[in-house]
Amino acid sequence: MAVQILIPTPLQKFTNDEASVDLEATSVDALIDALEGRYPGIKGRLCDEGGKLRRFLNVYVNSEDIRFLDNQATALSDGDEVSIVPAVAGG
Amino acid sequence: MIVTATLSRSTFTGLRCKECGHPYEAGARHVCEDVCFGPLEVVYDYEAIRNRVSRATIEAGPASIWRYRDFLPIEGDPIDVGTGFTPLLKANNLAKRLGLKNLYIKNDGVNMPTLSFKDRVVSVALTRARELGFTTVSCASTGNLANSTAAIAAHAGLDCCVFIPSDLELGKVLGTLIYNPTLMAVKGNYDQVNRLCSEVANTYGWGFVNINLRPYYSEGSKTLGYEVIEQLGWQLPDHIVAPLASGSLFTKIRKGFDEFIKVGLVDEKHVRFSGAQAEGCSPIAQAFAEGRDFITPVKPNTIAKSIAIGNPADGPYAIDIANKTRGNIAAVNDTEIIEGIKLLAETEGVFTETAGGTTIAVLKKLVEQGKINPDESTVAYITGNGLKTTEAIVDSIGAPYTIEAQLDSFNAAWQQAQAALKG
Numbered sequence: 001m002a003v004q005i006l007i008p009t010p011l012q013k014f015t016n017d018e019a020s021v022d023l024e025a026t027s028v029d030a031l032i033d034a035l036e037g038r039y040p041g042i043k044g045r046l047c048d049e050g051g052k053l054r055r056f057l058n059v060y061v062n063s064e065d066i067r068f069l070d071n072q073a074t075a076l077s078d079g080d081e082v083s084i085v086p087a088v089a090g091g
Numbered sequence: 092m093i094v095t096a097t098l099s100r101s102t103f104t105g106l107r108c109k110e111c112g113h114p115y116e117a118g119a120r121h122v123c124e125d126v127c128f129g130p131l132e133v134v135y136d137y138e139a140i141r142n143r144v145s146r147a148t149i150e151a152g153p154a155s156i157w158r159y160r161d162f163l164p165i166e167g168d169p170i171d172v173g174t175g176f177t178p179l180l181k182a183n184n185l186a187k188r189l190g191l192k193n194l195y196i197k198n199d200g201v202n203m204p205t206l207s208f209k210d211r212v213v214s215v216a217l218t219r220a221r222e223l224g225f226t227t228v229s230c231a232s233t234g235n236l237a238n239s240t241a242a243i244a245a246h247a248g249l250d251c252c253v254f255i256p257s258d259l260e261l262g263k264v265l266g267t268l269i270y271n272p273t274l275m276a277v278k279g280n281y282d283q284v285n286r287l288c289s290e291v292a293n294t295y296g297w298g299f300v301n302i303n304l305r306p307y308y309s310e311g312s313k314t315l316g317y318e319v320i321e322q323l324g325w326q327l328p329d330h331i332v333a334p335l336a337s338g339s340l341f342t343k344i345r346k347g348f349d350e351f352i353k354v355g356l357v358d359e360k361h362v363r364f365s366g367a368q369a370e371g372c373s374p375i376a377q378a379f380a381e382g383r384d385f386i387t388p389v390k391p392n393t394i395a396k397s398i399a400i401g402n403p404a405d406g407p408y409a410i411d412i413a414n415k416t417r418g419n420i421a422a423v424n425d426t427e428i429i430e431g432i433k434l435l436a437e438t439e440g441v442f443t444e445t446a447g448g449t450t451i452a453v454l455k456k457l458v459e460q461g462k463i464n465p466d467e468s469t470v471a472y473i474t475g476n477g478l479k480t481t482e483a484i485v486d487s488i489g490a491p492y493t494i495e496a497q498l499d500s501f502n503a504a505w506q507q508a509q510a511a512l513k514g
Contacts, residue, residue, distance in 0.1 A: 010124030
């Protein structure tokens with residue numbers, strides 16, 4: 001169940017400057033725990049004390065915002081691409 | 092040897108997280124990467140500003156946003172393409188039609204060089220981009236920002252690559268291509284374009300005006316607050332109505348008002364802030380109506396493409412301001428938006444795009460609901476020009492009478508026209 005995760009620049013200090021990492025996970029929550037297992041400390045950046053993703057972070061599974069899916073319970077399958085993107089302004 | 096004393100002109104000292112306050116140096120970064128991923132804001136030395144500026148020094152400055160340069164995050168010479176200082180119209184006809192007594196239109200549809208308020212933010216962002224050493228600039232855009240970034244980059248001699256959703260109005264596409272940037276039309280909505288750009292920004296080392304330059308970029312919108320104060324004779328209005336896309340403009344108008352109060356340029360006054368969205372993309376209005384302080388993203392489906400942001404980054408701050416100032420956030424449908432465009436054109440001679448139609452339609456709605464007092468001095472912010480979105484109104488306006496170059500032909504058509512007026 002390998003999933004590819006795109007890591008934003010500010011978090012690459014945790015991933016030895018890797019912009020993309022592959023991990024095994026069956027849900028977004030499990031993915032966050034798997035990231036923490038490999039890169040200790042990263043979960044504290046992604047989530048608040050209650051384990052909820054920080055509100056200024058957007059997470060996409062295959063380009064779809066997880067808030068349109070099942071949020072952190074969103075299931076992942078082999079070959080999925082997950083991107084973590086800090087919110088940006090626009091217009 | 093002649094030694095020339097140089098006095099630093101910059102009044103900003105760094106960046107700070109708007110959420111947790113963590114400080115950062117004034118580089119190309121936009122999120123609180125060490126703690127909470129909140130947005131970063133520029134920090135100023137307001138004592139220095141207070142000592143340096145007065146109404147007289149501002150009035151003696153250029154007729155552009157750079158008359159407020161002490162309030163903007165740049166160090167050296169600005170890129171001045173005449174941006175800003177757009178008309179503030181006393182809109183008596185529209186006021187009368189709506190039942191208001193004191194209505195003003197801030198018309199950024201005639202901003203320079205590309206006819207939208209985006210010229211303000213881009214002038215600041217590209218000035219800062221140059222200072223930070225970028226040679227290529229970029230943005231994710233719903234159209235107006237692309238126009239502005241491409242134009243001002245051309246003027247400044249910067250390379251430019253911009254990203255837009257592929258379904259934009261022709262005027263906005265042409266109005267970008269003419270400056271000869273690299274234009275990427277992405278198959279997807281704005282939020283998808285933005286996600287892609289965040290990934291590009293991670294790897295390409297470009298200055299993205301609305302991503303890694305965002306703290307500087309967004310400060311440009313404050314000038315819409317400063318100008319209204321100055322144009323009202325150094326007074327604050329009672330109420331403002333502005334369109335909400337990401338919510339950034341709304342928060343920065345407020346910041347502009349607050350800063351002029353803080354440095355003593357204008358007396359303190361409570362100003363109500365009301366925001367306008369299109370029903371087909373109204374995540375902020377929905378959250379406001381439901382009393383939420385968080386945004387549930389939506390997928391846009393509206394003719395108001397310039398404000399069609401389904402995942403607005405500054406939405407929570409916009410809701411907070413509307414609540415704190417006893418303002419409102421409302422949404423109108425596409426038919427009302429077109430009626431808003433026509434109403435402003437017919438009463439005031441101002442042709443705005445769909446975002447402006449949204450603002451006028453929401454203004455009308457709030458007056459009808461008794462949410463704007465007729466006596467309040469109210470400023471409606473018109474942020475873009477109608478010639479860029481002609482597709483939106485082409486089926487909703489009249490057609491010319493095609494006639495022969497003969498008096499008879501004219502007489503017949505004139506009678507028809509008079510009958511149509513009466514009918």
